Amino acid sequence: MKRSPIKKVIILVSILAIPGFLFFYLLPQFAKNRYKSLPIFGEKVVASTFHTVKGKKIPDTIYHQIPDFSLINQKGDSVNWLSHKDKIVVMNLFYTDAMSNEVIKYIKQLSEGYEKKPLVRFLSLSVNPEDKSKIGDYASQLNAQPGKWDLLVGDTTSTYPFIRKGLMLDVIKEERKDKPSFIFGNKILLIDVQHRIRGIYEIDNPEARSRLEDEIKVLIAEYLRTVKDGR
Numbered sequence: 001m002k003r004s005p006i007k008k009v010i011i012l013v014s015i016l017a018i019p020g021f022l023f024f025y026l027l028p029q030f031a032k033n034r035y036k037s038l039p040i041f042g043e044k045v046v047a048s049t050f051h052t053v054k055g056k057k058i059p060d061t062i063y064h065q066i067p068d069f070s071l072i073n074q075k076g077d078s079v080n081w082l083s084h085k086d087k088i089v090v091m092n093l094f095y096t097d098a099m100s101n102e103v104i105k106y107i108k109q110l111s112e113g114y115e116k117k118p119l120v121r122f123l124s125l126s127v128n129p130e131d132k133s134k135i136g137d138y139a140s141q142l143n144a145q146p147g148k149w150d151l152l153v154g155d156t157t158s159t160y161p162f163i164r165k166g167l168m169l170d171v172i173k174e175e176r177k178d179k180p181s182f183i184f185g186n187k188i189l190l191i192d193v194q195h196r197i198r199g200i201y202e203i204d205n206p207e208a209r210s211r212l213e214d215e216i217k218v219l220i221a222e223y224l225r226t227v228k229d230g231r
Contacts (some may be wrong), residue, residue, distance in 0.1 A: 038199065041196075074139035083150075090107070095131055097140045102204070127159070131153045186203040210226075
């Protein structure tokens, strides 16, 4: 039995409408879940306060946050969290006389890719307080621009507790006859705008470096979504 012209038109319109429906209605839903949220490292405590999601009360969680600090950069300026308000931060440890500064070389390369992207900043903290007299020249050799890539230094009474408790990293100073030596992990931290650690990466692992580069972009997307949603 032959279909009427009207039925043929209805079938044709339906077929053509399906791709449009999928694009305009379903694709945005998939796009919302494109990025899996990054973990938050450190101790967490369930608070006595609540927030509501779809009418259901859910306890708030207090996550580990890196405390504020006051350290000197390569220009002799004081740097703290206020200097990096609403910024995503990539942070590492180093010292100028280290036999190998692979992390610094990698951070230089990485920071150059974000030179014109103001949302991301880089902090490199020296574990040697004697670097205070050397850090200016060292930064010049690296072409590290203050405000974009700050090389920081302070005395051990303030920096070591900050490293161990705030950054959750290890550092050991070994006293030697000629000059002190420092032992610390070649790790890089990815820190969100709330000063929470969202990633810890081993510089010696190429897979970890690749993951860091991807997860910086994920954190940028997360922050921009948060700003857009007004949260």
